[in-house]
Amino acid sequence: MRKRPFGSDGPSVGVIGQGTWQLERDRRRAGEALRRGVELGLQHVDTAEIYGSGAVERLVGEALQGLRDRVFLVSKIHPARATRRDAMRACEASLERLGTDHLDVYLLHWLPPHSLEEAVEAMESLVAAGRIRRWGVSNFDEVRLEQALAIAGPGRIACNQVLHHLEQRAVEHAVIPFCQRHGIAVVGYSPFAVGGFPAPASHGGRALQQIAAAHGASARQVALAFLTRLPGTFTIPKAANPAHLEDNAGAGDLRLDEQEIARIEAAFPLPRHCGGVPMW
Numbered sequence: 001m002r003k004r005p006f007g008s009d010g011p012s013v014g015v016i017g018q019g020t021w022q023l024e025r026d027r028r029r030a031g032e033a034l035r036r037g038v039e040l041g042l043q044h045v046d047t048a049e050i051y052g053s054g055a056v057e058r059l060v061g062e063a064l065q066g067l068r069d070r071v072f073l074v075s076k077i078h079p080a081r082a083t084r085r086d087a088m089r090a091c092e093a094s095l096e097r098l099g100t101d102h103l104d105v106y107l108l109h110w111l112p113p114h115s116l117e118e119a120v121e122a123m124e125s126l127v128a129a130g131r132i133r134r135w136g137v138s139n140f141d142e143v144r145l146e147q148a149l150a151i152a153g154p155g156r157i158a159c160n161q162v163l164h165h166l167e168q169r170a171v172e173h174a175v176i177p178f179c180q181r182h183g184i185a186v187v188g189y190s191p192f193a194v195g196g197f198p199a200p201a202s203h204g205g206r207a208l209q210q211i212a213a214a215h216g217a218s219a220r221q222v223a224l225a226f227l228t229r230l231p232g233t234f235t236i237p238k239a240a241n242p243a244h245l246e247d248n249a250g251a252g253d254l255r256l257d258e259q260e261i262a263r264i265e266a267a268f269p270l271p272r273h274c275g276g277v278p279m280w
Contacts, residue, residue: 001014001015001016001041001252002014002015002252002253004231005185006072006158006159006185006234007136007157007184007232008155008158008182009155010134010185011104013043013044013072013234014041014042014044014234014252015228015233015234015252016042016224016228016236016237016249016251016252017042017043017044017045017046017187017234018034018037018042018044018045018236018237018238018248019046019189019190019237019238020045020046020056020059020060020238021048021051021056021189022051022052022238023051023056023060024051024052024055026240027059029241030059030240031059031062032063032242033239033240033241033242033245034059034064035063035064035067036242037239037245037248037249038064038067038070038071040249041252042248043070043072044072044074044236045071045072045073046074046161046189047060047074048075048107049077049090049093049094050076050078050109054093054097057075057094057098058097058098060073060098061098061099061100062099064098064099065099068099072104072105073098073100073103073104073105074103074105074106075094075106076106076107076108076138076161077090077091077108077109078090079109079110079111079112079113079119080113080114082112082118082119082122083118084118084122084125086122087122087125088131091106091126091131095131102132102133103131103132103133104133104134105135105159106126106131106132106134106135106136107138107161108123108135108137108138109138109139110138110139110279111139111140111144116144116147116148116151117151120148120152120156124152124156134158135157136157136158136159136161137157137160138161139161139162139163139277139279140160140162140277141174141275141277142174142175143275145178145179145184146178149182157182157184158184158185159184159185159186159187160179160184160185160186160187161186161187161188161189162175162187162189162277163189163190163278163279164186164189164190164191164227164233164235165188165190165192165223165227166204166226166264166268167193167198167204168193169268169270169271170270170274170277171186171277173270173273174273175277176230176233180230180231184232185232185233185234186230186232186233186234187233187234187235188227188228188233188234189236191227191235191236192223194280197219198268203267204268207266207267208267211256211260211263214260215254218247220247220248220251221248221250221251221254222251222254222256223251224237224248224251224254225251225254225255225256226261226264228251
């Protein structure tokens with residue numbers, strides 16, 4: 001598994017991790033998959049308090065018993081709770097469900113409805129209390145990132161988690177370059193879209209299949225390698241199927257050459273930059 005620093009002065013983390021949205025639908029299978037993923041090197045496990053109204057955090061905590069020291073554990077706070085009054089309570093509840101005494105990174109799930117200054121202050125208070133090691137944001141465009149950075153100061157924002165898949169590469173226009181300039185990791189969620197991975201018979205699907213054949217890999221592995229080709233980028237595909245997990249993990253060592261990257265870029269061109277960040 002390729003590893004790289006997770007943001008400015010962050011630990012070295014595998015470029016492929018594990019997403020957990022909607023994993024509560026099959027608890028037994030999901031728990032087994034999470035453990036198997038860690039064994040395969042998918043150490044970065046991402047969840048959130050709103051996933052299943054806490055059920056997914058609880059599932060993750062149960063599944064990872066005895067493995068905490070091998071896991072880079074990330075969760076997210078509902079932005080309305082990132083206040084001086086509520087942040088500690090929200091974080092403690094997540095820690096209890098996850099069965100741990102700290103989070104490696106805690107994210108603002110999206111822009112808070114109150115002042116960003118208060119949200120940053122709340123996150124920093126959790127770092128000072130030892131409940132989280134670092135904090136980051138999710139679904140922030142470059143304008144909001146700049147505002148958050150001005151409040152927090154250099155090196156304080158660990159990552160920005162954003163939608164990033166082959167047919168939605170909008171964050172490559174300005175968000176990823178901004179993060180690279182400021183030492184902020186970029187974590188792409190839904191790398192296979194939501195049930196919309198390119199069909200093998202489509203133009204893009206054929207390109208992926210042909211590149212995959214040259215590497216003895218799968219089309220999905222090629223997609224993950226492409227999405228993590230840029231410095232500072234990571235991705236967190238969800239998988240409850242052991243075969244899918246093994247496929248995802250196998251992408252960690254796959255490297256594409258310049259011609260292959262150019263071919264994928266042509267098959268899945270950047271959309272016009274309209275500002276903001278897509279979430280679906």
